[in-house]
Amino acid sequence: MPEIEPLPLASLTTLQTGAAPTRMIDAHTTAELVDALREVWADGDEWLVLGGGSNLFVGDEPFEGTVIRVLTSGIEKLPSPHEGRTRLRVQAGHNWDDLVAFTVAEGLAGVEAMSGIPGTVGAAPVQNVGAYGQEIQETLVEVEWIDEATGDVTVAAASELGLGFRTSVLKHHYGDVPQRRAVILSVTLDLAEVGDAGRKVQGAQLRRALQLEGDDPVPLAWVRDQILATRAAKGMLLNPADADTHSAGSFFQNAIVSEAFARTLPPECPRWPVTPDLDAVTVIPLERFDGYVPAPVPVQKDVKVSAAWLIEQAGIRKGFALPRSRASISTKHALALTNRGGATAEEVAELARFVQGRVQAEFGLVLQPEPVLVGVAL
Template identity: 75%
Template sequence: MPEVTPIPLAQLTTLRAGGTPERMIDARSVDELVDALRDVWAERDEWLVLGGGSNLLAGDEPFAGTVIRVLTEGIERLPSPRPGFVRLRVQAGHSWDALVAHSVAEGLSGIAAMSGIPGTVGAAPVQNIGAYGQEIVQTLVEVELIDEATGEVSTVPADELGLGFRTSVLKQHYGSVPTRPAVILSVTLELAEVGSGEFPVRGDQLRQALGLAPDATVTLQWVRETVLATRARKGMVLDDADPDTHSAGSFFQNAVVSASFARTLPEACPRWPMAQVREATRVIPLERYDGYIAPPASVEPDVKVSAAWLIEHAGVRKGFRLGRSRAALSTKHALALTNRGGATAEEIAELARYVQGRVQSEFGLILQPEPVLVGVEL
């Protein structure tokens, strides 16, 4: 088994915090990854799978267990049963942004708006990553995974993963465990063949973010470059020289609340209605039909509200820090908690707790962390 000298997690995570694990394994092939996981699970050791380290806040104390680094790479092009589409099977350790760049170069549409998102492909379905109106759920066909409970490898269709807003049955939410503890080995996406020429961009949110009129046409390369420039202005593209990018991206999720609660927030707070939940089809046996069908219940869709707006309007401005803390909000984006140089995990957590408290006090809403927290409490 490819065991290596443990490296401090502060060197392997984009938040640049975290102690040194007791043991570390580098898995560069699917077989090495499967063997390592089965061995660790058989030993009932504490374990942590690490990809790009872009969605993790690890505690300052040494991790008392085994960290398995997923370093598998590779993209396989497969036919699709749908005319005009192509499938890509991608290894879990492959860089997500490298995959997006590859898809754009190949003229494949469906993930270009997610350019610049750090991390690995295997982590993408766990979080159902998304940006500017695109989410991986829109293109995901299936994943190959290994279940912790059985150690068995299987192929699971996307519709069995419980993909929702920044969640899935695989995600470890703060304060809970995954519904299905498992590790993704590969991901299969289905993308549209649009080529290198101009094409119409679908989705109101994406067109609005790109500043496009409804009938505008652009190239995939233009979409990628525009998204990367937009993310860079917000400090959301990794840059060693820019402390604003030493973060886990958005530390807090945009909150999804009921329509009635959203109405209690100031009108200026940006909000986006979620998809309307349709009532299930009703079948009434003929012998019970009395000529009357009750009208469907009127259900307002939930509303997604801007966490960044809530933070800033709770009085926590961009660049804010507590006293002499080495953790601070990004000077470019209020959702990013950043390490300004040498900050401990506890300093970052202290800032997160302060932000949560301010928003709760002002608006009655508790923001939920987006990264996985290991050995850290909010």
């Protein structure tokens, strides 16, 4: 189990904040990862598992515990019980975008719209990563994980993860603790075999992003190229030379609100239904039909609204920074809080609080942070 000289977390996270922790372990194999976790848990130490560091906001004070870097990698092709599909079992430390590139090269569809998302495969189910209407829960079959309470390694079906909009039972929500204290070791996906011909793009959000009008199949490689170009234009594709990419991605979640609350927002605020709006069908057995058909019961549906739109309409423009601060809103995307070079975690937090306050004052809505916060508070 290779213990190394602790590195500053600012050098290992995309937001570039955080001091060196007390202790650091590099786990290059699943066995090393399991051994490290069991040892730390047995000692009762504070611990933090670190993958790509792309969805993490770390405070300025040193983390007083052990940081375990997940550096495992590997993709295993497996048969699927479903005709025309293939399963991939992927190690938790494998780079997510490298996995997407692999699936596109193999003609396997299901994650191509998530091209360019930074981070590792093991972190993807933790917050149910997604982009342009595609989410990992659509292809996730199961995960192999190790439980802190028992130290046992088991396999859990996707249905056990409590997957929702950018959440799961494993996620550390701001101000709360995860429902399940466990670490993912591997992830298994079930993907459609489409080959070079590609497939029809169904989702409205993805079709808009790709500017598609017809229903002809499009190659997966073309979809990937278009998504990568779109993300790069928004500063959401990691580039050491571009300070707009020195961020934790989207810092605030698109808000999930009730239909009633959504109606209080300006009509031009972008919004999307969280669940499909299906026509209700009432089935009454013929032997019990008395000629009366009950009126349908109204169901309150949730709506997802654009956090980026709310931020800009609250008067915070791209590139905005507080006086004398080295943190700013990205010049390309209103949802990204960026480190322009040497910004402290407190400078980023101060900007985040300012954004939250302006949006709440203007629209009565408190935006919630998307990254996991370690040693920092908003």
